[in-house]
Amino acid sequence: MLVFLFRLLSALPLPLLHLLGTWLGWLVYVLAPSYRRRLRENLERAGYGALLPQAIAEAGKAIVELPFIWCAPMDRIARVARMENYALVQAALDAGHGLVFLTPHLGCFEITAQQVSLHSPITVMYRPPRKSALKPLVEGARARGMMRLAPANLSGVRLLAKTLRRGEPIGILPDQVPQEGEGVWAPFFGRPAYTMTLPAKLAQLGRAPIILTYAERLPRGAGFVVRFLPFTGSLEGDAAQQARAINAAMEEMIARCPAQYFWSYNRYKQPDGVANPDEVAA
Numbered sequence: 001m002l003v004f005l006f007r008l009l010s011a012l013p014l015p016l017l018h019l020l021g022t023w024l025g026w027l028v029y030v031l032a033p034s035y036r037r038r039l040r041e042n043l044e045r046a047g048y049g050a051l052l053p054q055a056i057a058e059a060g061k062a063i064v065e066l067p068f069i070w071c072a073p074m075d076r077i078a079r080v081a082r083m084e085n086y087a088l089v090q091a092a093l094d095a096g097h098g099l100v101f102l103t104p105h106l107g108c109f110e111i112t113a114q115q116v117s118l119h120s121p122i123t124v125m126y127r128p129p130r131k132s133a134l135k136p137l138v139e140g141a142r143a144r145g146m147m148r149l150a151p152a153n154l155s156g157v158r159l160l161a162k163t164l165r166r167g168e169p170i171g172i173l174p175d176q177v178p179q180e181g182e183g184v185w186a187p188f189f190g191r192p193a194y195t196m197t198l199p200a201k202l203a204q205l206g207r208a209p210i211i212l213t214y215a216e217r218l219p220r221g222a223g224f225v226v227r228f229l230p231f232t233g234s235l236e237g238d239a240a241q242q243a244r245a246i247n248a249a250m251e252e253m254i255a256r257c258p259a260q261y262f263w264s265y266n267r268y269k270q271p272d273g274v275a276n277p278d279e280v281a282a
Contacts, residue, residue, distance in 0.1 A: 003137050009067035014080055015221025017068055018061045025060020035264055042263040046189040046254075054259035061217060062108065062262070069110045070141030074118065080223030081115055081215070088228050089169075089211060093120060098164035098208040101171040102199055102231070104250045105262035108215040108224050110142075113171045115215075115226050117145035123163040124171035125198075127152040157198065164206030174199050174246055177266070180273035186243035189251060192277035193267050200235050200242035210235075212249055216257045229253065 009017070029036050039056070043049050069077065092099045101122070103112050113124045126149040129138050143149050150156035150163075150170070160170045177183070178196040186195040203210050210231035215224045233245035254261045270276055 006067040006137060007071045009064075010071035012068070013221065014065065014068055014223065017064045018217075018221040021061035021064030022057040023060065024064055025056045025058070028060065029056045038266065039264045042189075042265075042267070045191060046251075046258070046263075048258045048263075051259045055261075055263055058217065058260045059262070059264060062260075065108060065217075066110065069108065069114070070137070074114070074145060077111070078115070078118060081111055081226055082223070083115060083226045083228070085228045086119075088230060089116070089120075092209050092211060093167070093169065095209075096167045098167050098206045099169035100164070100199060100203045100206075100208050100210045101169055101213050102174045102210055102246065102249070103171060103213050104175045104253060105173060105265055106214040106254055107217050107257060107260040109173065111215045111224055112213045112226055113142075113147055114145060116169065116171075116213075117147035120169060121146040121148070122169045122171055123148045123150050123160060125150050125152055125156060125160065125173070127176070157202075160202055161205055164202060164208050170202065172196075172199050172202075175250055175265075175267060177269055177271060180271050183271075183274075184240045184243050185277040186240060186247050188247045188267060191268055193247070194269075194271060194274060195243040195247055197239045197243060199246060200239070204235060212253055214253055214256075217260055227256075 029039070040052060043052055043055055089099065101113070101116070103109050113122050116122050124147060126142060128135055128151065139149065150159040163170050174196060176196065177194055182198065183194045183196045185192040188195065199210070202208070212229040212231055213226065215226045217224055231249055233249050235242050235245065
């Protein structure tokens with residue numbers, strides 16, 4: 001039933017989906033107190049409190065555009081998505097050392113790997129949905145084109161490492177909260193956030209450059225611009241220093257279209273078994 005509904009919605013024009021998403025964003029904001037509180041707190045902490053109305057609308061668009069991104073024919077999606085600075089990606093692939101794409105929860109992050117997969121194989125780290133009914137929909141939607149999925153476990157990490165050794169790119173969302181033992185506390189918009197250490201480890205293991213990418217959602221349903229940026233930070237030092245460098249790069253990228261970040265995400269939660277940052281510092 002859910003797959004049928006998504007396929008039905010995917011036939012709608014993108015401008016209409018984004019209009020419906022704006023309405024949904026405001027409806028959820030009004031009806032969900034915990035969502036409303038976290039959205040406002042995270043925006044204000046990052047210094048973007050004035051963008052609250054835009055952020056509410058963009059959060060709704062991010063949900064309602066999913067049927068289009070997941071179920072519409074890929075050639076139809078490609079017609080509303082253009083890539084900017086892809087030459088940076090091609091140069092890295094031509095060097096033959098693989099490539100690590102880092103994509104935060106910014107804009108239409110679901111479309112970035114999909115568009116890369118039109119030109120090159122890519123393996124992305126994937127965390128299965130908690131509801132088993134969603135698994136066929138999500139996995140089928142994300143494993144299209146030349147895109148492959150790597151589960152967020154040890155076997156998935158091994159698959160990512162093998163992919164890099166073959167000279168192919170991988171994709172990771174570095175602002176997901178990792179499990180105990182898989183991260184360190186590092187500042188993110190002025191507050192400690194438990195941050196994964198995997199991106200830096202894989203980049204160093206595969207001698208692979210890091211490229212930052214995000215897909216900005218254009219106004220009035222005009223489509224998306226998938227942008228590629230060089231990572232200018234340093235991966236020298238220990239895991240905490242590497243995590244700080246990656247978080248700083250995420251902050252700079254978010255500053256390009258801050259209303260489109262996933263501010264309602266509980267980025268600062270403390271995973272089970274992880275000491276809080278004050279205890280770690282002591």
